[in-house]
Amino acid sequence: MKVVTSQQMREIDRKAIVKNNLSGLALMENAGLRIFQSLKNIYPDLRLKKIIIFSGSGNNGGDGFVVARHLYDYGVKAKVFLLAPFNKIKGEAGENLNIIDKIGVELIEVETVKLEEIQEAIQNSDLIIDAILGTGLQGRVTDLKAKIIDLINVAGKEVAAIDVPSGLNTDTGKIEGPCIKATHTITLALPKIGLLLFPGASYAGKVTVVNIGIPSYLLKNKKLKTNMVTKEIVKSLLPSRAAYTHKGSFGKVLILAGSVGMTGAAYLASEAAMRSGTGIVILGIPRSFNPIMEVKLTEVMTLPLAETEKQSLGEDAEETILKLLTKPPRYRVHRHSP
Missing domain, CATH: 3.40.50 (Rossmann fold)
Incomplete structure (x- = not known):
């Protein structure tokens, strides 16, 4: 299986959209659905859990909005904490935010509430979904996002990160500031290098790779030089043995x-x-x-x-x-x- 940098993943996404007529909205929908399905597999009692989602303003946050909609349809009354003002969230993420707003998902702008209220919500939850920052992070997380990440980490709750834990350097695995300590990371299309290198690997928890509908030829491109050795690869390299041998x-x-x-x-x-x-x-x-x-x-x-x-x-x-x-x-x- 190929392993990619953030830039390589962006280029794969771009080619999927430009050359294969896939819309960014379709990829976001696929991502959110696959993440939701993975959560059902990881947590058989998902319906019974109190879930809160922390979403940023970018595509990672948009994936979180899609997950919130599927959880709502599944009967889970998840709360979504917005780390940007509602009217500042645009593009595909904004479209999915408008959808969950109209169907009645509870939305809370973190800038309008006290940190103590956010901390209480975290303590009362069973599962936290991290959709704050994706693969595009440059440098360290600061300000309110950093405070939210610290609150999540000290709570000791189950945390599922979307694509990469917020705060992780996707390309190096370095932790340059506050970073989500995830129990599970559900990463999209291909593993990211930072999820496999330490110390990043210790923040990612168990990593699950989900298919979001990107054409396979883009994911198997020979120009992607980094590979992860899997059981399937090793098995394919082992020669078959005849029955009549010693x-x-x-x-x-x-x-x-x-x-x-x-x-x-x-x-x-x-x-x-x-x-x-x-x-x-x-x-x-x-x-x-x-x-x-x-x-x-x-x-x-x-x-x-x-x-x-x-x-x-x-x-x-x-x-x-x-x-x-x-x-x-x-x-x-x-x-x-x-």
């Missing part, structure tokens, strides 16, 4: 490791070789550590080798090792009887 069909690995205080390295390297799919793993170890490794390792074959007085591999082991590298002889691998 351990000798899948390669052999010789590991030379181990000394006083360093037997763990030998153990971990051997287990990693087995986990990678190697058919036969042989661990060459100073002979005095062989009894330890035979207890620790079940599938790996151990090879006790000559050692120094300090119990590291000795020069006398060289000939045995070189012969093994040329053609691994089975008779050189030993097991001690208990």
